[in-house]
Amino acid sequence: MTVEVAKHRELGLTDAEFDLIVEKLGREPNDVELAMFSLLWSEHCAYKHSRKLLRRLPTEGERVVMGPGENAGAVDIGNGHAVAFKVESHNHPSAVEPFEGAATGVGGILRDVFALGARPIAILDSLRFGELDSERSRFLLDGAVRGIGHYGNSIGVPTVGGEIYFEAPYEHNCLVNAMCVGLARTEEMVRAAAAGVGNAVVLMGASTGRDGIGGASVLASAELGDGDEAKRPTVQIGDPFEESKVLECCLELLGRGLLVSLQDLGAAGLTSSAGEMASAGGVGIDLDVTKVPLREADMEPFEIMVSESQERMLAVVEPAKVAEVVAVCEKWQTGAAEIGVVTDSGQVRVLRDGEVVGEMPVEALVDGCPLYDLEPAEPAGWIYGNEDVLSERVAAAAGPSADPTDPTSVLLALLASPSVASKRWAFEQYDSIVGSRTARRPEAADAAVLAIPEASGAIAVSIDGNGRRVACDPYAGTVEAVLECAQNLACVGAEPLGLTNCLNFGNPEKPAPAWQLDQAVSGLADACGALGVPVVGGNVSLYNEGPEGPIYPTPVVGMVGELPDPGGAAPSGFAREGDAIALVGPFSPALAGSELAKLRGVLEAGLPRSDITAVAAACAAVREAVREGKLSSAHDVSDGGLAVALAECAIASGAADASAPGRESAGGLGCRIDVSPFTVRGRTTDEALFGEGPGGFVVSGDPAALRALAGPSVRVLPLGEVVAGGRFELTAGETSIDVSVAELAAAWRSLGDRLD
Amino acid sequence: MKWAVLQFPGSCDERDAVRACERSGGEARLHWHEDRDLGDADAVVVPGGFSYGDYLRAGAIARFSPAMEAVAELAAAGGPVLGICNGFQVLCEADLLPGALLRNESLRFLCRQVELIEADGPIPADIERFSAHRPLSIPVKHGEGRYWAPEEMLDRLEANGQVAYRYVPGQNPNGSARDIAGVTNEAGNVLGLMPHPEHAVDPLEGSTDGLRVFERMARLARVAA
Numbered sequence: 001m002t003v004e005v006a007k008h009r010e011l012g013l014t015d016a017e018f019d020l021i022v023e024k025l026g027r028e029p030n031d032v033e034l035a036m037f038s039l040l041w042s043e044h045c046a047y048k049h050s051r052k053l054l055r056r057l058p059t060e061g062e063r064v065v066m067g068p069g070e071n072a073g074a075v076d077i078g079n080g081h082a083v084a085f086k087v088e089s090h091n092h093p094s095a096v097e098p099f100e101g102a103a104t105g106v107g108g109i110l111r112d113v114f115a116l117g118a119r120p121i122a123i124l125d126s127l128r129f130g131e132l133d134s135e136r137s138r139f140l141l142d143g144a145v146r147g148i149g150h151y152g153n154s155i156g157v158p159t160v161g162g163e164i165y166f167e168a169p170y171e172h173n174c175l176v177n178a179m180c181v182g183l184a185r186t187e188e189m190v191r192a193a194a195a196g197v198g199n200a201v202v203l204m205g206a207s208t209g210r211d212g213i214g215g216a217s218v219l220a221s222a223e224l225g226d227g228d229e230a231k232r233p234t235v236q237i238g239d240p241f242e243e244s245k246v247l248e249c250c251l252e253l254l255g256r257g258l259l260v261s262l263q264d265l266g267a268a269g270l271t272s273s274a275g276e277m278a279s280a281g282g283v284g285i286d287l288d289v290t291k292v293p294l295r296e297a298d299m300e301p302f303e304i305m306v307s308e309s310q311e312r313m314l315a316v317v318e319p320a321k322v323a324e325v326v327a328v329c330e331k332w333q334t335g336a337a338e339i340g341v342v343t344d345s346g347q348v349r350v351l352r353d354g355e356v357v358g359e360m361p362v363e364a365l366v367d368g369c370p371l372y373d374l375e376p377a378e379p380a381g382w383i384y385g386n387e388d389v390l391s392e393r394v395a396a397a398a399g400p401s402a403d404p405t406d407p408t409s410v411l412l413a414l415l416a417s418p419s420v421a422s423k424r425w426a427f428e429q430y431d432s433i434v435g436s437r438t439a440r441r442p443e444a445a446d447a448a449v450l451a452i453p454e455a456s457g458a459i460a461v462s463i464d465g466n467g468r469r470v471a472c473d474p475y476a477g478t479v480e481a482v483l484e485c486a487q488n489l490a491c492v493g494a495e496p497l498g499l500t501n502c503l504n505f506g507n508p509e510k511p512a513p514a515w516q517l518d519q520a521v522s523g524l525a526d527a528c529g530a531l532g533v534p535v536v537g538g539n540v541s542l543y544n545e546g547p548e549g550p551i552y553p554t555p556v557v558g559m560v561g562e563l564p565d566p567g568g569a570a571p572s573g574f575a576r577e578g579d580a581i582a583l584v585g586p587f588s589p590a591l592a593g594s595e596l597a598k599l600r601g602v603l604e605a606g607l608p609r610s611d612i613t614a615v616a617a618a619c620a621a622v623r624e625a626v627r628e629g630k631l632s633s634a635h636d637v638s639d640g641g642l643a644v645a646l647a648e649c650a651i652a653s654g655a656a657d658a659s660a661p662g663r664e665s666a667g668g669l670g671c672r673i674d675v676s677p678f679t680v681r682g683r684t685t686d687e688a689l690f691g692e693g694p695g696g697f698v699v700s701g702d703p704a705a706l707r708a709l710a711g712p713s714v715r716v717l718p719l720g721e722v723v724a725g726g727r728f729e730l731t732a733g734e735t736s737i738d739v740s741v742a743e744l745a746a747a748w749r750s751l752g753d754r755l756d
Numbered sequence: 757m758k759w760a761v762l763q764f765p766g767s768c769d770e771r772d773a774v775r776a777c778e779r780s781g782g783e784a785r786l787h788w789h790e791d792r793d794l795g796d797a798d799a800v801v802v803p804g805g806f807s808y809g810d811y812l813r814a815g816a817i818a819r820f821s822p823a824m825e826a827v828a829e830l831a832a833a834g835g836p837v838l839g840i841c842n843g844f845q846v847l848c849e850a851d852l853l854p855g856a857l858l859r860n861e862s863l864r865f866l867c868r869q870v871e872l873i874e875a876d877g878p879i880p881a882d883i884e885r886f887s888a889h890r891p892l893s894i895p896v897k898h899g900e901g902r903y904w905a906p907e908e909m910l911d912r913l914e915a916n917g918q919v920a921y922r923y924v925p926g927q928n929p930n931g932s933a934r935d936i937a938g939v940t941n942e943a944g945n946v947l948g949l950m951p952h953p954e955h956a957v958d959p960l961e962g963s964t965d966g967l968r969v970f971e972r973m974a975r976l977a978r979v980a981a
Contacts (some may be wrong), residue, residue: 053861146864146865150865152770153768153865153897154806154809154810155768155806229851240767240806240809241766241809241810241811242809244765244766244768244806245765248765292864331760332765428866428868429864429865430865431865431867431897432867433895433897433952433955433961434897434955435771435772436771436775436955436958439960451960567960671906756862
């Protein structure tokens, strides 16, 4: 008995959970069963610390085609088409082996989307690493970016957007979240529920090996720490070529109506796929592990059942269609093996050579895991570190003699700050155009825009989540993440249709991360409710902690919206000399949680609360103006505050030249700005220039068009004008900035030089 | 003008190529790599992507497909064959084009809009002559696009007018010898280039210059006919 106890603990089950399994089975589980239970009852699969909280999220909406519980969520975009999307984490594998970890993260989220019958049309990534001066962070960044590129580029799905932040709390535990967007004919979409007693269960794709065994329980559901090197074998190895064949094969099978249902094999491999399909369909499944094509001959049944070998799909097929399914798989040179049958037993039975080696009620295996209440407690004050690096950052960006109190120097330091600076170094390693839908490439506009001629329009996609601000105030910070996504969509004229999220938090069994999670879910629920955007799917990644403590709580929000005309999406950058520039929306800048507060080492708990309704009204005004073609540019005010947003608009002004989208800024345009409307209202110059907060848009266009944006609940502050000459001139009361746009651009584009 | 666009396992840009052929005024269809018979196709695109996962070496496996035998026959008969990116690699592996494509100098995949000079004659020492032509704005996206050939072969290619496209000086994205972005066979009917003209055929993509590459091949077809 003591041996058994040690074993279930090793697999991540508590004593109480083990006792509950014994009670549900009426006996002690054997090794096969214990391995399967330990995975499906892991945090990663069972959401046992988060499921109760997630019930707060609004999931209904008239455009929702598929909601939480399916492989991915989906929303209707008209003309018989739907867009499926989901974001998922692959944090711990990436922290152990960044290239394969990130690559298989992309592979996994692609399978989630094409399992529905949707062709993947876009990938976005949200990445977090420690500070750039750490060698480990640069190693993880390099590996993760190469891994994402390797998988996405090879399989021919464009990576169209994303974000990267560098913060010390991610030093040990980086975050790699990947989002996939797919397009489907609504009537051809399938659910992941097994049905039809007597139907065949067919395993398609790659053969099964020993890679990734225990990934969901050992790696994903525990804190990182010493000995992570030894966990490297739990990281899966990706093969995008295999996935490319499986993808085309599955879409052909679904297009020809040959499958009853389809499910990808992700965390916990066959165990979770078979279990979840049986649970969703209210049936049982018999699987014979001797029929599973193996890479290594001597694999044990439990290894076969829990292997996380990549590029595999599980399908339910009517017996009469099995031969045709096998033929299509042969055409695509990918595997197909009939490994089991749908039963009415309500049991998942594992057989070897006809002998039962494991038998568990589906209900116990899939839905029997106890759900836990959190024991949240608000920590007293700021629980993360602070370091004053402003002087050295100013010296690096503006020269050794630069004055760290001079606003020009501060602006240059902020633009060069790795979290703010251009991520071109990363996104140029991604194919952003394959598929011929990308109408706005990375950095061309605030959101990625994809043409959907099938539904006579376009979609826009954005992914956001500033962990530092969430750390300051988990509720307000999460609201801001949703608002920033909505603002990004508004800038390109898109209206939100649905939202997916990945909740990356620390150990939920500890009071502070539990409180952060609880607050963040409330913020997410309230923001989505107020904006009327349903949450159609998501993922929870807990236990993101290293020896120094938890990561910044990081809810990553991915939002999809629709717009009528992909060509009408406004660019971020100024486009026309003589245009007026205005600030639109309820922007109320504060230094709390800002990039500048970070550089000064003065971060503390607390953020001002935002007025979601007022932000929504500003979004609607900007969206409509963009759709009517009345704005030359639109950009939201985000990291680094108003001065950084204006600088980004000026830097990007050259890129608005459609004849040469890749050309560097010609340096023709600049701007002349007066932010006195802020400073006269009692804000300090620092707050007006570098303060952050949601709700602000920098827009340019005809002065009358900008004035017309104002409404009962939409504030418009004229700031200045777009001028020729390539100078960035800004006045804030007694203070002024006068610097060339080229110098700003050099600071903003400095990331690549520091990485190669 | 009827195009066949080859489709290998691992091809990525084949649908984009079909669309581009159609935008340039032709008809186009996908052609499965195992099908030896090109049917009524006047011209072939060997598209971009990662045929066979680029395993072994980019293009090294795809060249042995049945459809490639038919492509070699079409090429020998003077029919237009356009290899884009991975297709360029396949045509080099198949000895239908001279030279080879090596890993980018940066050792990284690079996706970027670049400008090309169309150079369908011997290249003079000074580039001035070419600045009379507006450069083509076309994206590259590859990890193995550094064109390489022995020096004497490069000299011969230039003398024969087989250098079809060069990167505008300063924009060479991969370290290609003599800024070469695309070459033809001696007869001029087989063209391979690393940039992706099929991703520059719509104003939404920021450029329609890629159409000029397809039109160039279409002119060849009319000459051959």
